[in-house]
Amino acid sequence: MSIVEQRTLKSIVKSIWTHALSDLAMFTFPYPVTNAVHRLRGVKIGKHCHISRGVLLDDHNPELIEIGNGVYITYGVKIICHKRDMSYYDPPMDGKSWPFKESKVVLEDDCHIGISTIIMPGVTIGKGAIVGAGSLVTHDIPPYCLAVGSPAKVVKQFTVNV
Ligand SMILES: CC(C)(COP(=O)(O)OP(=O)(O)OC[C@H]1O[C@@H](n2cnc3c(N)ncnc32)[C@H](O)[C@@H]1OP(=O)(O)O)[C@@H](O)C(=O)NCCC(=O)NCCS
Numbered sequence: 612m613s614i615v616e617q618r619t620l621k622s623i624v625k626s627i628w629t630h631a632l633s634d635l636a637m638f639t640f641p642y643p644v645t646n647a648v649h650r651l652r653g654v655k656i657g658k659h660c661h662i663s664r665g666v667l668l669d670d671h672n673p674e675l676i677e678i679g680n681g682v683y684i685t686y687g688v689k690i691i692c693h694k695r696d697m698s699y700y701d702p703p704m705d706g707k708s709w710p711f712k713e714s715k716v717v718l719e720d721d722c723h724i725g726i727s728t729i730i731m732p733g734v735t736i737g738k739g740a741i742v743g744a745g746s747l748v749t750h751d752i753p754p755y756c757l758a759v760g761s762p763a764k765v766v767k768q769f770t771v772n773v
Contacts, residue, residue: 613713629653630670640664654678657720669693671711679720679738687727690716694732719754740753
């Protein structure tokens with residue numbers, strides 16, 4: 612996890628670039644084209660991944676997102692790698708000087724993320740895990756399980772032969 616205290620000209624230019632490509636990816640299909648646009652933004656994406664239209668992969672730090680092979684990210688999922696550092700909360704606040712905490716999000720091979728799920732900074736979704744529609748994932752999800760809800764909890768552990 613890193614703390615970013617203020618924006619530089621370089622970070623602002625980068626932000627405009629990643630936002631523009633993010634908007635493009637939102638409306639792009641089929642999957643190989645969508646994946647290519649996200650890769651251009653800096654997202655690390657493995658092979659045979661399906662990233663739907665309408666998916667938001669962090670606008671500020673797309674390079675902090677690592678997606679393995681065979682991952683499904685369905686419509687409306689949001690993956691976030693930054694949030695305000697609440698230890699600096701001291702109103703009245705100027706949004707520009709309120710630092711962000713940034714941390715990576717990892718989606719391991721073969722996981723499926725249900726429609727409209729939100730994945731928060733610092734989370735790892737384990738290999739083969741399934742996250743139910745509309746979940747809010749605030750902590751790591753272990754491999755080969757089903758997790759649902761807000762915050763997402765494991766409700767089933769699958770037995771797999773690996
Ligand atoms: C989570 C999920 C995988 C479970 O599927 P399932 O095993 O067939 O589950 P069921 O529909 O039999 O429901 C089982 C229980 O989980 C609950 N449940 C199902 N989906 C849920 C969800 N997304 N969040 C919270 N609870 C959920 C049901 O209410 C039910 O609870 P109950 O036993 O108290 O009645 C599925 O509901 C889901 O969300 N899939 C993702 C759908 C999606 O994103 N589709 C897009 C594909 S492109």
